[in-house]
Structures are given as C-alpha cells and as structure tokens.
Amino acid sequence: AETHYHEFVVEAKPVKRLCRTHTIITVNGQFPGPNLEVRNGDSLAIKVTNRAKYNVTIHWHGVRQLRNPWADGPEYITQCPIQPGATYTYRFTIQDQEGTLWWHAHSQWLRATVYGALIIYPRLGSPYPFSMPKKEFPLLLGEWWDRNPLDVQRLAQFTGGAPNASDAYTINGQPGDLYRCSKQETVRIPVESGETILLRIINSALNQELFFAIANHRLTVVSADAAYTKPFTTRLIMIGPGQTTDVLLTADQPPAHYYAAARVYQTAQNAPFDNTTTTAILEYKSAAACDSKKGKFSAPVLPSLPAFNDTATATAYNVQIKSPSRVQIPTQIDDNLFFIVGLGLINCTVPNSPRCQGPNNTRFTASMNNVSFVFPRTTSLMQAYYNGIPGVFTTDFPPVPPVQFDYTGNVSRGLWTPSRGTKLYKLKYGSSVQIVLQDTSIVTTEDHPMHLHGYHFYVVGSGFGNFNPRTDPAKFNLIDPPQRNTIGTNPGGWVAIRFVADNPGVWLMHCHLDAHLVLGFAMAFLVENGNGPLQSVIPPPADLPRC
Ligand code: C2O
Numbered sequence: 001a002e003t004h005y006h007e008f009v010v011e012a013k014p015v016k017r018l019c020r021t022h023t024i025i026t027v028n029g030q031f032p033g034p035n036l037e038v039r040n041g042d043s044l045a046i047k048v049t050n051r052a053k054y055n056v057t058i059h060w061h062g063v064r065q066l067r068n069p070w071a072d073g074p075e076y077i078t079q080c081p082i083q084p085g086a087t088y089t090y091r092f093t094i095q096d097q098e099g100t101l102w103w104h105a106h107s108q109w110l111r112a113t114v115y116g117a118l119i120i121y122p123r124l125g126s127p128y129p130f131s132m133p134k135k136e137f138p139l140l141l142g143e144w145w146d147r148n149p150l151d152v153q154r155l156a157q158f159t160g161g162a163p164n165a166s167d168a169y170t171i172n173g174q175p176g177d178l179y180r181c182s183k184q185e186t187v188r189i190p191v192e193s194g195e196t197i198l199l200r201i202i203n204s205a206l207n208q209e210l211f212f213a214i215a216n217h218r219l220t221v222v223s224a225d226a227a228y229t230k231p232f233t234t235r236l237i238m239i240g241p242g243q244t245t246d247v248l249l250t251a252d253q254p255p256a257h258y259y260a261a262a263r264v265y266q267t268a269q270n271a272p273f274d275n276t277t278t279t280a281i282l283e284y285k286s287a288a289a290c291d292s293k294k295g296k297f298s299a300p301v302l303p304s305l306p307a308f309n310d311t312a313t314a315t316a317y318n319v320q321i322k323s324p325s326r327v328q329i330p331t332q333i334d335d336n337l338f339f340i341v342g343l344g345l346i347n348c349t350v351p352n353s354p355r356c357q358g359p360n361n362t363r364f365t366a367s368m369n370n371v372s373f374v375f376p377r378t379t380s381l382m383q384a385y386y387n388g389i390p391g392v393f394t395t396d397f398p399p400v401p402p403v404q405f406d407y408t409g410n411v412s413r414g415l416w417t418p419s420r421g422t423k424l425y426k427l428k429y430g431s432s433v434q435i436v437l438q439d440t441s442i443v444t445t446e447d448h449p450m451h452l453h454g455y456h457f458y459v460v461g462s463g464f465g466n467f468n469p470r471t472d473p474a475k476f477n478l479i480d481p482p483q484r485n486t487i488g489t490n491p492g493g494w495v496a497i498r499f500v501a502d503n504p505g506v507w508l509m510h511c512h513l514d515a516h517l518v519l520g521f522a523m524a525f526l527v528e529n530g531n532g533p534l535q536s537v538i539p540p541p542a543d544l545p546r547c
Contacts, residue, residue: 001041008058010114011051017144018168019181024113025052031173032140033116040123043093048082055081058090059106060118061242062226062485065454066095069382069505070540072453074106076375077508077524078382080547081107088545098122099226100200100244109514112149115204120226129324130222130231136198137189139280141262143205144168144175157518169262169278176279187280189260191251199247203239206514209265209447212237213303214282215258219247227456227483230322236305238265238314240449242486242512255284257300264308266447266491311491323480329458330432330498331478337433340401341368341448341489342440344416365519367418369398372520374422379547381524382506386540397423397523407440407466408492416442425523427501429530436467438494445492454507456483457499464493486512504529504537
C-alpha cells in the first residue's frame with residue numbers, strides 16, 4: 001500500500017460559464033477540483049491551504065474513516081473550519097472500500113464549486129467482480145450559479161427555498177451545448193465502435209436528484225457508493241446528491257454522436273423546470289473522423305428522460321440495486337430508531353421580517369424527529385466530546401417521534417412543532433442499529449437523500465405512505481440488500497437501513513440537499529468507544545484547526 005500526498009489550495013479563480021466570467025472558489029484553480037486515484041488499502045495525506053476569504057473544510061464523502069473522525073471534515077461536527085490563511089492536513093487510510101467516492105467542501109454552500117472524484121481501485125492483483133474495461137470516464141453531475149452560491153444559500157436559509165434554483169446543470173463543470181455560450185466546452189466522451197468503458201457517475205449537485213441516460217444506449221450498473229452491485233442493465237439511472245453509480249457502457253450503436261444527458265428528478269419547488277438538461281456527447285471516433293472531413297458534426301440525439309415527477313420510474317430503477325451476493329446483516333436490533341424527516345413551517349418571531357417567506361407569517365425550517373439541528377459555533381462536537389467540554393450538545397435526540405400522527409396524510413401543523421437544538425443520539429460500540437426514515441408531508445412530500453457519515457449501511461426496505469411496523473419488516477430484504485452511504489426516503493414514503501455501530505466518534509446524518517441542510521435537516525450520532533484501543537477513536541492530529 002502506498003501513501004498519496006496532495007496539496008489542495010482553496011482559492012478564488014475566475015471562470016467563464018453561460019457567457020459571463022465569475023469568480024468562484026476552487027481547489028488548485030480547477031473546477032471541478034482534482035480527481036484523486038488510489039487503491040484499496042492506500043493512505044492519503046492531503047494538505048489543505050485556505051487562500052479564500054471563507055472558512056472551509058473538506059469531507060471525503062463515503063470514506064468510513066474508521067476510528068478517525070478527525071479526517072471526516074464536516075465543519076463544527078468533527079473539526080473547526082480551516083480559517084483563511086490556515087492549513088490542515090487530512091490523513092486517512094482506505095479500508096476495505098473499492099469503487100467511486102468523492103470529496104467536497106463541507107462548509108456552507110462551498111461545495112457548489114469545491115468537489116472532485118475519489119476513485120478507489122482494488123488492491124494490486126485483486127480482481128473486479130465484473131470484467132473491468134481498460135477505459136473509464138468520470139462524470140460529475142453538478143449545478144452552476146450565476147450568483148455567488150453563498151448569497152443564494154442565505155436566501156434558501158431564510159426564505160426556505162423559493163429562489164434557490166441554479167442557473168444550469170453541469171457535467172464535469174460544463175453546462176453543455178443546450179445552454180447559451182457553452183457549445184465549445186461541452187464534455188466529449190470518446191469511444192471506439194464495439195468497446196466497453198466504465199462511467200463513474202457522481203451526483204455532486206447541491207439540491208437536485210437527477211435522471212441520467214445516454215441516447216440509444218443501455219447502461220449496466222456494477223457499483224453504487226463504492227459497493228459492488230449485482231449487475232443489471234437499464235436505460236437510465238436515478239442518482240441523488242451524494243450518491244455515485246458506476247456503469248458499463250458498450251459502444252454498440254451505429255457510429256455517430258449521442259447525448260449523455262442529466263435532468264432533474266423532483267425539485268425543491270415541486271415545479272417542472274424546462275431549462276434543466278445538461279449534456280455531454282458520446283463521440284464514436286469513426287463518426288468524429290467522417291464529420292471532420294465534412295467539416296461539421298452531425299447533431300446528436302437526446303435520450304428520453306422521465307418527467308421531473310416520475311416517481312414510478314425512479315422507484316423501479318432504485319429497487320433493482322442489490323448486493324452481489326448474500327450479506328452479513330444484523331438480525332437482532334439493539335437500537336430500533338424511527339425518524340420522521342421533512343420540511344416544516346414555524347411561526348416568525350419578528351413578523352414581516354424578510355426571513356418570513358412562508359404562508360401566514362411563518363418561515364421554513366427542516367427537522368428530524370421534530371428537532372431542527374443547530375450547528376455549534378465555538379468548537380466541534382467531536383472536540384467537545386473528546387475533551388469533555390460541557391454545554392456544546394446534549395444526547396437526548398429522540399429515538400422515535402415525540403408525537404405520532406399521520407405523517408404523509410393531511411397533517412395539521414399543530415402536531416408538528418419543531419424545536420431547535422444540538423441533540424445527539426448515543427450508540428454503544430457494536431450496537432446493531434435499524435433506522436426507518438419516514439418522509440412527511442407538512443410542506444410537501446419529497447425524496448430526501450439521507451447521508452450518514454462514517455458508515456456504509458444496508459438498505460433493507462422502502463415503501464410509500466406511512467411505515468407500518470407490524471407488516472413492513474416482514475418484507476425486508478435481509479439477503480442481498482445494497483450497501484450505500486446515501487439513500488432517498490421516497491417522496492411521501494420511507495426507507496429502512498441497518499448497520500453495526502463499529503466506528504466510534506461523532507457522525508453526522510443529514511439530507512444531502514444543501515437547501516435542507518441549512519434549514520436544520522440533520523442530527524448526529526455519538527458512537528462510544530468500545531473496549532481497548534482498537535475500538536477507540538485515535539488521538540486528534542496536532543494541526544487540527546482551532547475555532
Ligand atoms: Cu457529502 Cu455531510 O456530506
């Protein structure tokens with residue numbers, strides 16, 4: 001195993017998109033940032049120097065960071081932010097993970113432009129469970145804002161979402177040729193007729209789940225969230241922010257150009273967007289050659305993508321994702337948790353203030369089990385726990401909703417009264433945990449991509465409407481459920497996950513739609529140390545930033 005050293009300089013840089021030049025925050029002047037390539041078992045040391053004017057942290061999304069929460073990255077959860085002018089080196093080892101993960105800023109909405117792929121190859125000599133092509137191509141799906149994303153964040157945070165739509169969707173930072181002034185830079189995926197390539201698809205968009213397809217071609221899904229899947233062939237994929245999907249693509253169509261396109265599934269606004277198709281071009285080399293003889297490119301065909309509200313298609317796709325073979329899954333549950341999640345409205349304390357954009361003098365909020373999460377300001381949760389600093393958090397996050405009601409029915413607001421707090425849920429080392437995440441319909445039903453830091457979990461079941469604790473568990477898949485780090489709740493539905501709490505530390509769980517995260521759509525687990533040093537959090541590095 002090797003150690004990879006990288007320097008990440010976080011700095012402002014002008015880039016041109018949609019006809020205009022904007023100064024954005026980048027890593028090493030690149031947008032998207034550098035893609036890292038490592039092998040399972042390798043270590044990384046990434047020295048992050050902050051030359052921007054904002055605090056920043058970097059999160060290695062999906063890396064389990066065993067006993068090493070200090071390298072996880074969410075600001076005020078496992079570390080204080082790296083302040084302008086400061087440096088912090090993230091040191092961690094990839095332990096038993098292969099496939100595609102990614103990294104992103106975990107500080108305000110900086111991940112809008114600060115992100116890149118983290119590609120993990122198997123150990124030298126260790127085989128893939130599928131026939132791995134020689135060529136691969138990463139596709140990072142993202143969003144572009146003409147305004148400073150941090151200004152858009154403030155609007156989202158205070159008004160609850162209305163004007164937070166981005167100005168373009170992007171593939172590897174490029175909107176693609178359906179958007180103005182974007183034709184030359186459209187991403188091209190070169191293929192030879194007959195060959196198979198691996199596409200590593202990452203949804204790094206801030207606030208949108210996406211459908212993705214390539215015209216006239218089928219995709220074979222082989223991995224999701226750096227866990228291999230039973231291969232299956234599909235016309236399209238659905239991918240939520242935070243998730244990754246590796247697919248095989250065979251260039252088996254007549255040589256030509258074909259669009260690879262992504263478009264929104266669900267929107268925070270529950271309104272269809274027209275201007276939302278980002279494209280790359282799958283370019284058969286023989287077609288490129290004959291096109292350039294003629295001095296022009298033939299127009300590519302667009303794949304047909306489902307409507308933004310086509311939940312049936314999204315669900316039919318998602319349920320196909322399974323582990324390749326029988327998995328070891330906890331069957332006796334120690335912590336049986338039921339979390340209601342969603343957006344809600346709270347009364348405004350300052351009537352008619354600009355923050356009160358909800359109906360009848362209310363403002364938007366978001367919560368899990370009626371607790372709207374408040375990030376600490378003076379230190380991180382992990383440091384507070386490790387150093388025994390009192391008053392930073394409490395450990396009374398409720399294991400079940402404080403009030404029972406018809407979560408997806410016609411709910412009255414009186415049943416739903418979120419409080420604000422920095423509440424953690426304590427887990428004993430080695431505890432078997434089940435969490436049912438139940439969407440609610442207080443404002444609108446929505447598929448929330450729920451991400452758990454520090455863990456991979458098994459997705460044992462999902463459904464629509466209210467979870468039924470008497471009948472639904474009997475239908476759980478305890479044989480070959482997929483292993484994920486981010487999973488959608490289903491709009492107006494639920495999802496059930498299981499994991500063993502074998503990674504001590506403080507680990508955030510949140511909706512990976514950043515518009516929701518800033519409204520308090522989060523909670524955190526405090527997983528206690530087990531017996532002995534091999535079950536305990538390692539000491540913090542000397543350069544851990546101070547608040
Ligand atoms: Cu990918 Cu807490 O984030």
